Amino acid sequence: MSASSASATVPGATVAERAERAVTGMGDATPLGGSRAARPDPADPATAVVDDRGIVTGWSTGAERLLGYPRGEAVGSPVTRLIAPDAGSGDGLPDLSPAGTTALLRHRDGRPVPARVRAYPSVDRTGRAQRLLVVTSPEHSPPDLVTADEAFTQCRLPVILYDSALRAVRASAGAVRELGLGEERMRGRRVTDILPPHLCHRVEDGMGRVLASGEAEQFHVRGRARPDGPEKVWSVTVSPLTTPAGQVRHLEVSALDVTEQQLARERLALLNDVGAQVGSTLDVMRTAQEMADVTVGRLADFVTVDLLDSLCRGVEPRPSGTGTVPLRRVAQQSALPGVPEAVRAPGDVDDYPESAPPVRCLATGTPSLHRSEDAAIREWGRADPDRAEVVRGFGIHSIMVVPLRARGITLGVAVLVRHRREEPFSHDDLLLAEEIAARTAVAIDNARRYTLERGTALALQRSLLPSRFSAQEAVEAAHRYLPARTRAGLGGDWFDVIPLSGARVALVVGDVVGHGLRASATMGRLRTAVHTLADVDLPPDELLTHLDDLVTHLATEECTAYDEVDLDVPTGLIATCLYVVHDPVSSRCTAASAGHPPPVAVTPDGTAGFVDVPPGPPLGVGGLPFETVEWDVPPGSLLALYTDGLVQGAGHDLGRGLELLRRGLGRSAARPLETVCDELIRTLLPARPGDDVALLVARTRAFDADRVVTWDLPSDPAVVADARAQVLARLDAWRLRDAAFTAELVVSELVTNAIRYGQPPVQLRLIRGTALICEVSDGSGTAPHLRRARTYDEGGRGLLLVAQLAQRWGTRHHEGGKTIWAEIELAERDG
Known part of the structure; x- marks a missing residue:
């Protein structure tokens, strides 16, 4: 009820008071006794003021409209002019009071006007008595105060x-x-x-x-x-x-x-918060926990979210609906500290009996609303005494079971209960819980699919990266690979350590621009190509040139393939690569770069600096040559190769990252390589890197002079016997007598071929490592070819014999000609 409706029942402004204010002004008249509680209503049609002599001193517009007298004519005239003489008293006025009486008034044209007249005594400014007349038609009589009072009551x-x-x-x-x-x-x-x-x-x-x-x-x-x-x-x-x-x-x-309106607003606000807060990450358990956190305290007092165990193991969920169903608890929350109502911890698997409402909900996909005394809940309690004890102990009285369904698949079930709030769940609450569960299920399914796809991509990428390095003696190496933790997906970073001939080793780091399976697949193809080109023993700049041609060819193939099926995919294919070759015999490194950040070299005394490798164009750009650089590397030096994800991120820019990398390597020169990698990752990267990171750290080694011997041979077939003798003597000094027979045959064939088919100068070199390496160099660029000799052929069996006796063999070209090499497996040393 409004204030105006109630005002008739309490002291306040009256009709007479308001009418007087309209006629004479607020300061022109004061009711007798000084009270302002009796004034007329300005909405009344006619009001007039009459002094104690019966003269009209005030005249309202309503009075002029009712009786026809203009103000100038009415004011100053006797009131007897307005009222029939038989209705008046001594001053011409009838006996009037605030209660009012019916009288006949005289219109200016002489006709009588019936009206109801109320008189209110007052005084003017000088204190002289006067009366305020309020005139209304009989049909506009004031409201019945008794009726207004009854309306309020x-x-x-x-x-x-x-x-x-x-x-x-x-x-x-x-x-x-x-x-x-x-x-x-x-x-x-x-x-x-x-x-x-x-x-x-x-x-x-x-x-x-x-x-x-x-x-x-x-x-x-x-x-x-x-x-x-x-x-x-x-x-x-x-x-x-x-x-x-x-x-x-x-x-x-x-x-x-406003209970219904408020509940509707609260439900709408809850749905809005579910949409804003649930699914903030692509993590299944985190998403389910967000749903439980938002719901508890606003809809339910305790919430559990269980998913089918097969889904958590990466198998497409298919609930059978018969027998016990294993469900994995992925989230729970309570209005009570510590979630004391829970009988399972997150991550645990629980076998729900066939009669339990959650199993029926999974089988039918239909939500259900229960009271604790329902037959279904009692039957569940008999099959699960632990939960029955929780229901009794915490006074759980209302339960909702809601399926988590997305894209036609039932993923799990959510159970919501009340025990602190006395009101049971209503049908509207069940509809709200269904909507919350539907939104949560979509977010969980998105997270599940992302996890599966990311796991597949990560497995593919890890299968394309080296799980362990091939045995070699040129360097000691350690590596780290961290996939991106963003929704953009995995990148195309890779690294490798490839043994080369002559005890050398190639250190490789590359990065395919972009993310996703396309980048990972391209990375695998490039790594395979690098292995193949490294086996040919190409110099770093030539290797990158062939790799650049391959990337251009791959990009063309992709454009053609996707155009045929009208798929809109990026047409550019860009990659960077750094290729470094370390020779432990000469203690020198040779490197070439295709748009990749430069390596860091750290001397044994801790001096760290970036190697000035000429920055060639990225692979796939084409049109420009690649250049190499050589530098001496003291034994025990560190070489660090990396991708830009290590030095450029949210925490610092590229320049700051490079400086942090240089300082970190300088401080860690003498530490174990695994420790070096861990410290660099901890210093340079956030907990969740935004881009893939590949790091390869190698500590160089050098062969002592007594492990390498070189002979310059004249181009004379007679020197072959002398070469065999010198080799046997050296093997005897190295205590490698078991390899003498094989080495003698291999050296004899390689030296004979070099003298007969090659050009001077001819050089023989033996390197003692984990295998015995025999190298024969000559000035000819013609490479020998292995072929099958026919029965009556007098030659052609030399290389076949070498291939059968050696562990590996091959040819590498250089500016002065070629080198044919063979590795002979060594048994345990004599002595």
Whole structure:
């Protein structure tokens, strides 16, 4: 009930007071006794002021409209001119009072005008008595005050009027109904004596503020208006009832039941929060936990989320609906600290009996709403005593079981319970839980699919990267590979350590621009190509040239393939590569770069610096040659090759990252390589790198002089016997007598071929490592070819014999000609 409706029942501005104000102005007249409680309503049609001599001193527009006399003619004339003589008294006025009487007035044209006249005594500014006349037509009589009072009393809206002492004056029928107290019991009592404790303090505080400020307030309270009533949400309005002077004399407190509107807003807000907070990551358990965290305290007191165990193992979920079903707990949350209601921990697998509502929910895909005394819950409790004890111990009284379905697949089930809130779940709550579960299921399915795809891509990438390095003696190596942890997917970073002829080793690091399976597959093809080209013993610059041609060819093939099926994919294929060859015999390195960051070289004394490798164009750009650089590498030096993901990230720019890398390597020169890798990763990378990272660290070695012997041979067939003798003598000194026979045959064939088919100068070199390496060099660029000799051929069996006796053999070209080499396996050394 509004303030205007209630004003008729309390002291305040009257009709006469408001009418007088309209005719004479607020300061022109004062009611007798000084009270401002009897003034007319300005909405009344006609008002006039008559002094104690019966002369009209005030005339309103309504009076002019009713009787036809203009103001100039009416003011100053006797009132007898307006009223029939038989209805007047000594001054011509009838016996009138504020209650009013019916009289005949005289219109200017002489016709009688029936009207109801009310007279209000007052005084003018000088203190002389006067009367204020209020004239209305009989059909516009004032409202029946008794009817207005009954309207307030029977108002269905809870309304209570309070005086300035905050004590109840009146109460509507709606207040009586909601509070369960009669109006007589409420009258004279404060809010704290009427409302329950959880409501009264906020309401009374609001009343105090309104009483002090004179401004109405509106706020919401939640609770029970009486102990045995339902919990509701009330929109409470506290309005001041003021006197014409603006003084707050009474307060009106009205309450509107907005429970349904508030619940609708809360459900909408919960759905909005679910959409904003659930699925923030592509992690299955994190997504399920976000759903539980958002729901608890707002819809349920305890929530569990279980997924089919097969789904967690990467198998497409297919619930059978018969027998026990293994479900893995992926999330749970409670309004109580520590989640004491849980009988399983996250990550545990629980076998649900066939009769349990979650299993039925999985089989049918239909949600269900239960009370603790339902037959289905009791049957579940008999099959699972632990859960039955939890239901009894925590007073669980209402349960909802909702399936998690996405894209036609049932992934799992969510169970929501109440034990702290007394209200059971309603059908609207079940619909809300269904919507929450549907949104969560989509996020979980997205995370599941992403995890499967990422696992597949990661397995593919790791299968394309070296799991362990081939045996070699040129360097000691360690590596790290970290895949990107962003939604962009895996990248195309790779690394390798490739043994070469002559005890040399190739260190390779590359990066395919882009992410995803395409980048990983391209990386695998490039790594295979590098292996193949390295086996041919090409110099670094020539190797990168062939690799560049391959990338260009691959890009052309991809464009053609995707154009045929109208797929829009990136047409560019760009990669970078750094190829470094270390020779432990000469202690020198040769490197070439295709748009890749330069390597870091650290001397044994800890001096670290970037090698000035000429930066060639990235692979796939074409058109420009690659250049090589050579430098001496003392034994025990560190070489660090890396991709840009290591030195460029969110924490620092490229320049800062390179400087951190250089400093870190300088401090770690003498430490174990595994420690060096760990410290660099910890220093340069965040916990979740945004790009793939490949790091290869190698500590160089050098062969002692007594492990390498070289002979310059004249181009004379007679020197072959002498070469065999010198080799046998050296093997005897090295205590490699078991390899003497094989080495003698291999050296004899290679030296004979070099003298017969090659050109001077001819050189023989033996290298003692894990295998015995025999190398014969000559000035000819013609490479020998292995062929099958026919029965009656006199030659052609030399290389076949070498291939059969040696562990590996091959040819490498250089500026001065070629070198044919063979590796002979060594048994345990004599002596």
